[in-house]
Amino acid sequence: MYISRPAKPQTSTRQRDAERTRAALLSAARTLFSTRGFANTGVRDVAELAGVNSSLVGRYFGSKQGLFRATLEQVINISPALLGDRRRFGADMVAALLDAQDAPGPLAMMILSAADPEAHAASVEILQLQVIAPLAKWLGPPDGEGRAARLNILWTGFLTNWKLLPIQPLAKAHHSSTRRWMEAATQAIVDEGET
Known part of the structure; x- marks a missing residue:
């Protein structure tokens, strides 16, 4: 007889990944905004430095302006x-x-x-x-x-x-x-x- 084990909840893993991704984006944004400024920093630049897809900036922060605001609020x-x-x-x-x-x-x-x-x-x-x-x-x-x-x-x-x-x-x-x-x-x- 085969007894299946309950699946491990994925939410905690996803939550940790989301937190890591968000933290990586904020760290990259802080570096770029404080060295290049807002106008000379693109969403792709931030995502590349963070090592993630640029669409995640929109998912977590809504826009480049939202990312700038969140970065300042953090620091x-x-x-x-x-x-x-x-x-x-x-x-x-x-x-x-x-x-x-x-x-x-x-x-x-x-x-x-x-x-x-x-x-x-x-x-x-x-x-x-x-x-x-x-x-x-x-x-x-x-x-x-x-x-x-x-x-x-x-x-x-x-x-x-x-x-x-x-x-x-x-x-x-x-x-x-x-x-x-x-x-x-x-x-x-x-x-x-x-x-």
């Missing part, structure tokens, strides 16, 4: 940084900026894609939703949103002059005086609300 998120000790925020944030291997990645993506109206709008919206708004709420009154904007200006200015348009004095970003200045400037903005 821009300040919330984890807001979980630490408020008194050490300046030191912790500067350490995160200086120690990140791809520190300009998200910034490069936004700058290189600014010429495309849809990519620009997505960049501004995601920056507001995932950095400025949570940071402003965490900072609180007075002027949480203004202080969040000033912190963003400080950090993006530093990253731009360190990685994207490097100026000689920042060639050694781990230089102790630059690090101390960034920590103090960041912490001063955080502490403006403390009296």
Whole structure:
């Protein structure tokens, strides 16, 4: 007598493959959008780098714009940084900026894609939703949103002059005086609300 065994569920294997494919597409998109920009990156380029069929971009993200948005949403998120000790925020944030291997990645993506109206709008919206708004709420009154904007200006200015348009004095970003200045400037903005 032959007893058939129940088939193993394929959903978990398919789910893992889908997650791997999605992750590969996001990783490839991050690399290309941060080095070529939105206009000079094609769906086929992303799929080729990810090692998958280009039709999967549409399946997972709807369009190149959807892929750009999903990539930015993945790489821009300040919330984890807001979980630490408020008194050490300046030191912790500067350490995160200086120690990140791809520190300009998200910034490069936004700058290189600014010429495309849809990519620009997505960049501004995601920056507001995932950095400025949570940071402003965490900072609180007075002027949480203004202080969040000033912190963003400080950090993006530093990253731009360190990685994207490097100026000689920042060639050694781990230089102790630059690090101390960034920590103090960041912490001063955080502490403006403390009296």
